[in-house]
Amino acid sequence: MKETEIPSMRELMGKWEQKPVDALGPLDNDLEEFYGSFPLTDGHSAELKITKPKGPPPQVSGFPLIVLFHGGAFSVGSGNMVARPARDFAKQFQAVVVAATYRLLPEYKFPTQMEDGWDALYGVQLDRGFILGGFSSGATVAAVLLQQARDQGLSPSLTGGFISIPMLLVDEIVPECYRGEWKSREENTQDPAVTKDSLQETMDSWIPDIRSPLFSPFNAPNPHKGLPPTYVQVGGLDPLRDDGLIYEKALRENGVLTRLDIYSELTHAAWTIFANESSPKDLGTNTMKAMEWLLGKT
Template structure:
């Protein structure tokens, strides 16, 4: 896939903003910058929010090893026996929180008429891997055990989803759940993988080398560059070949739930998303994939009112409907 030019609408917006700082940043500086970007994202979504009378929101506590995490349910008003989507936020496993996708998930829940459980997990580097993954998996199990409390019926649909590092978690927990007797009678029915991380930047990928070019081609991409990917994967302190991050390298991808994959063209992660869909499809998994050549990583969320982002987010909703139709 040839490198793309930046969406002109997004380019015009970025030209009005201050240039991002150059050089190394502390995790605190990265979090502060990310929080500002999230605030801007939410401001852009305000006009898209459904009326508060159209949904209910409730926070719950989930016990995990060494403490507890919060999860937040979003349920369309009057909904009952709804399909369930368990969501994991992005942020390189080190940024973000339960609030960052709050607006987005309210919109998604009402538009598609599904129950959504947003799972917060403890962040690296304060909590070492696999604490955050274990938290995400604990949230998934809690959802399975408390579907009725969430106005959901797993027989109507039981999906996992997320963007970026959250997409990585969605793919990884799909593998874990496939092999876990806990889920034998309540299997996952779909994966929503939005601009996902599927292989560690330092993993041995010789067999795929010719198909993984975007980390170099898009190394200086706006919003997420290759150095930033490397930073977050390094502070995670996980073996690059561990399938709990490099899900692309799992021994088998057979019998995984159907996957809807979305990939941004101006993204260092572009090719690993495209390749993961191919690997799933070759393993007999039902898949759909859409690629958006002009969008940078996260552009669909941070610039939600541009033409390409509107298309991306409408496709997400249709992708969920497709997963529920199978």
């Protein structure tokens, strides 16, 4: 979206978010939700929305930790956007789910979003079951940080990655070996919200260094090796489809354990508060199976 449209879209998105959150119904009696914040290295702070089982963690195993970043083209959105998977993961897997935010465009340019995400990881480390994930632009943040966590020696180490409908490539950085497979920008024009033009508008506002490792894990000095098991989800009709497909293939070819779900009739959508009766019937089920796999519970 154009920079001039962002303030009104942000206000509208805030209203849109609340209705599907309300539609999820009351919070399960076994869960609790609350807000917190974490300090950023430059003196700012960012908001966290935490969903967890009530009571103390089990003395032996503890609660696994899942950190999720929301989508919104780096311009709009909040932790509420991942309330559906946050509640589902917390309930089924007895996990603490942290919906972490990042500062938004146009006020904050690249690489602020990645730096905020990195600060969030340092604020919520855990020794057991440490999953990092996100949806859409949040998946972009998560994929970059999975690579950074390996390269920077984050400790405790991440144990899994959850990457849903990410944007990871632009024409200039597509590896030559995958160039023939990067076609979805041209093939998929059905989604009115995510188009070549809207993606370019995001880039124009973001002003990223497209060759930086903070833009894409493909730019890392030694990409894709030594990462934890990673789940990738793509929509067959999404203009960003091939970003996810190529990412999963690159991970797999470099020895990373992967799991992939492709929904042939889905555009740029996932198991968030905006999933509805028209979503693929197995979208929620497969999302839960993927997290079960990442947590080693299968």
